[in-house]
Amino acid sequence: MIYTLTLNPAADLELSVDQLEFNSVSRAIDSRMDCGGKGFNVSRMLKNLGQDSIAMGFVGGATGLRLSNELEAAGIDCQFTSIVGETRTNVTIVEGANARHIKVNQAGPVISESELTRLVESIQQRLQPGDWWVLGGSLPQGVPTSFYAQLVSLIEDAGAHAVLDTSGEALREGIFAGPSLIKPNLEEAQALLELDEEELNSTQAWTQALLAMGAQNLVVSLGKAGALMASEAQLHEFASPSIVEANPIGAGDSMVAGLVWRLSKGESLEQALPYGLACGAATASRPGTELGELAQVEQLLEQCRQIN
Ligand SMILES: Nc1ncnc2c1ncn2[C@@H]1O[C@H](COP(=O)(O)OP(=O)(O)O)[C@@H](O)[C@H]1O
Numbered sequence: 001m002i003y004t005l006t007l008n009p010a011a012d013l014e015l016s017v018d019q020l021e022f023n024s025v026s027r028a029i030d031s032r033m034d035c036g037g038k039g040f041n042v043s044r045m046l047k048n049l050g051q052d053s054i055a056m057g058f059v060g061g062a063t064g065l066r067l068s069n070e071l072e073a074a075g076i077d078c079q080f081t082s083i084v085g086e087t088r089t090n091v092t093i094v095e096g097a098n099a100r101h102i103k104v105n106q107a108g109p110v111i112s113e114s115e116l117t118r119l120v121e122s123i124q125q126r127l128q129p130g131d132w133w134v135l136g137g138s139l140p141q142g143v144p145t146s147f148y149a150q151l152v153s154l155i156e157d158a159g160a161h162a163v164l165d166t167s168g169e170a171l172r173e174g175i176f177a178g179p180s181l182i183k184p185n186l187e188e189a190q191a192l193l194e195l196d197e198e199e200l201n202s203t204q205a206w207t208q209a210l211l212a213m214g215a216q217n218l219v220v221s222l223g224k225a226g227a228l229m230a231s232e233a234q235l236h237e238f239a240s241p242s243i244v245e246a247n248p249i250g251a252g253d254s255m256v257a258g259l260v261w262r263l264s265k266g267e268s269l270e271q272a273l274p275y276g277l278a279c280g281a282a283t284a285s286r287p288g289t290e291l292g293e294l295a296q297v298e299q300l301l302e303q304c305r306q307i308n
């Protein structure tokens, strides 16, 4: 089974404007609201790929209810921990004229100690060897930065696989607990390291430094340039397919979905990575946080090649 955990889900509100202007009123020419949050997106993408998963996490208030209803309507098994606070809304403003965007993510609700305890208990009840657990996204307020590390240890000690996709201190502490896989983008990966210029210019040096912190495997996504994969014995670079980008939000989560989909079938990371790239590219070609579909992923797969 694949589980996805989203501690800080979000409704993703996208407003499109012709031209972004500060200190004046802009009128949206288009708007859309999608279900977002890293683990939720992974479950949604897995569904598009024909793969079931169980979505877990904190949901609260009207926004939380809206997201739960949307996931359930998509046929995703939801096992949420309800909270008193309100699930957040993240805003993206897309400027049509210059094909660029600004994204502002809210901090998210405050989680109480009893809500956190209930979540840990519901995770512990489900731990089984061989399962895959995707832990994705930022921490809402009140959740300690060591929380992912605690979960990674629980999951890996149970003989299951933890895939960690977060950033900053939560990622740093989580890596030390030895997750099966981490998937930062380049900026998130390099922010963890204090390397000199020469080491930063050597992919071998900085990927090995990340692995030395504790991650068993590493995929670093590079946007349209593709991705790197590294383990103790391997370092490979793959190219991403070429698409017309509409909105890259959700591409990273879709890549994680593609990876876990294939890894859970027993494939190696090298075999799984082209699926991750194709899923990321399929989603980047769509507006808002709309995610790629299987037919498009299969078509893009042909263009995902290993560069070295
Ligand atoms: N414009 C694009 N063209 C082709 N592929 C893309 C594009 N943007 C994203 N992708 C694919 O999605 C993956 C994840 O995107 P990336 O932006 O690196 O992740 P994140 O959202 O975590 O920052 C990339 O490795 C790539 O395969």
Ligand SMILES: O=P(O)(O)OC[C@H]1O[C@](O)(COP(=O)(O)O)[C@@H](O)[C@@H]1O
Binding pocket: 008, 010, 011, 012, 035, 036, 037, 038, 039, 041, 090, 105, 136, 137, 138, 139, 248, 249, 250, 251, 252, 253, 254, 289
């Ligand atoms: O939890 P964070 O880091 O604030 O990120 C949440 C945001 O990231 C997303 O999950 C998209 O992530 P990616 O672009 O990395 O795939 C959005 O749906 C959501 O608004």
